[in-house]
Amino acid sequence: MNYIDNIVFAILLIIGVGFFARNVKKLIRNIKLGKQLDRSDNSTARWKNMAMIALGQSKMVKRPIAGALHIIVYVGFIIINIEVIEIIIDGLFGTHRVLSFLGGFYSFLIASFEILALLVLVSVIVFWIRRMVLKIPRFWNKEMKGFPKNDALYILYFEMVLMSLFLIMNATDVPFQQADAGNPISQFLVPLFENFNAGTLFYIERTAWWLHIAGILVFLNYLYYSKHLHILLAFPNTYFANLNPKGKLNNLEAVTNEVKMMLDPNADPFAAAPEGSEEEIPEKFGASDVADLNWVQLMNAYTCTECGRCTSACPANITGKELSPRAIMMKTRDRLEEVGENINKNGEFKYDGKQLLNDFITPEEIWACTSCNACVEECPINIDPLSIIIDLRRYLVMEQSAASQELNMMMMNIENNGAPWQYNQMDRLNWKDE
């Protein structure tokens, strides 16, 4: 009956990975609800961005304390996961520490895992203190209530538990401790278990082992619902990020065509549409819902880790306005999730009387933006909240003529006098003689 363990393990693994695969599929489907956008150019620069910013964490360290702690957790997370390979082999084949045949190298590996586990544990505790004791303001903005706040804490608790389980597992592994190699941290935990007999120790070790792997599988499946999705999406997100100067906004092709028609005296407005364009649905200018945004903007929303660096640098938010670039990303994700759920339920999207604009993001928020790009600059994984704000403005102005009186005045002046104020274009050179 020795196989029970292995079978249970295999089933657990299949369920865990299976659910994860299902979530990934949903995630990709939702991102693809966005409009197409070609970001296949300049792959050298893109790989470089990904290597520097996602892999190398170059933008994280702009805030040195948080950056350093994050690097520890990140490196720890990746390295310690090598251990998971061994756990999976052991679990499936009933072996114990199958890689120990590597001898000295194995001890070296496990020793570094232990040291990292301790460092991660300490860093995560510091993270918790920063949030809950020091109450660093960016973690307490008004969008960080309810789930977003708890989400961050759950992850910290999760990591504390996982790291502790790993160390306990090693500390209660009697043969491992007797070999006394690769246990620089766990050896100090051994005295805690001094009074336990061999049988109990064995069960503690086994329990820690099982909880550790089960915990990892649960964590894997929690990702989809959490800001922690960034550990995967940071990579494609930095790869596909905008490479143009930050001041450059995209050009709306559909508008270009119409404007050319208007400016060209020879154009025949009643001419038949060129071949193949009959099926073209009339374009909507700007965005009012998530499907009007492009897929990179939607991926941005899933990637956002809610760190609030953007919001803490936003001039509008700093001066008490409703706008928070982080909230723009969170609301976009919330709406996208809602649309995704709608599709899961109905097979295709069934109109639900809601949209991103107004129901999630209000005009008051988007009109407070100075387009200063501080949020874009700050984001450690190259998310671009400004592009969403501009697309929503475009919808308000071009589809709904819903700009404020003052802005309409400014635009009317540009149209009539070629300047945002009421001056005559013929007076443009008067300064010369004043």
Next chain:
Amino acid sequence: MNVPTMAEMAAQGKQPEVLFWVGCAGSFDDRAKKITKAFVKILNKANVEFAVLGTEESCSGDPAKRAGNEFLFQMQAMTNIEVLNAYEVKKIVTACPHCFNTLKNEYPQLGGNYEVVHHTELLKSLIDDGRLTIEGGQFKGKKITFHDPCYLGRANDVYEAPRALIQKLDVELVEMKRCKTNGLCCGAGGAQMFKEPEKGTKDINVERTEEAIDVKPDIIATGCPFCNTMMTDGVKAKNKETDVEVLDIAELIANAKDL
């Protein structure tokens, strides 16, 4: 002051070295007109063959684009591009970071391809090439802080040219806590200049001016007519007009040279 127009130049069959794009603020706003004139005086002094479009210039379209009105923006852009291309313009200089950004980054997609530089970049290259010399003179020993315009700094990564010019004046350049890539906006961008701010606890220009005043400068320097207005208003709001002056880099240099 010698300010030839493109039309006059073309009539003489001449092509200027560079077109000076004055912009709406530089043409009409009383404060900004002083910056325009200061810059022209320097160009004259350095014998730069330049020309302006004069009445043929129209709004670059920046505030329309940032407000979401792509139609109006593209109408402006295409009209301007037609004029610029007809004169076969190659190089443009402007003292407005918003025009700078728009001409440099938004016009190429609509058929307007030019080498576009900010006036601080042009001034720096004039000095580097030995065509213009400046000595500290009247600013010697003064404390100056530089406010990075968003559309010059973050939007286009120009941080050094304005600072290099300030340092040539024998002054003490002091940096605010939020500077360069972390610079805080003055509050005017994204068409905010033309509307009342949304409900909040403070005005952005006051927040920024307080930060500038914290480093106790004699002068707040900037390179944008809109930042200039915002910071000037901020200084007024803090009742500091007697202690702190807000000046454009072009004005600093023109004053240093007694132009």
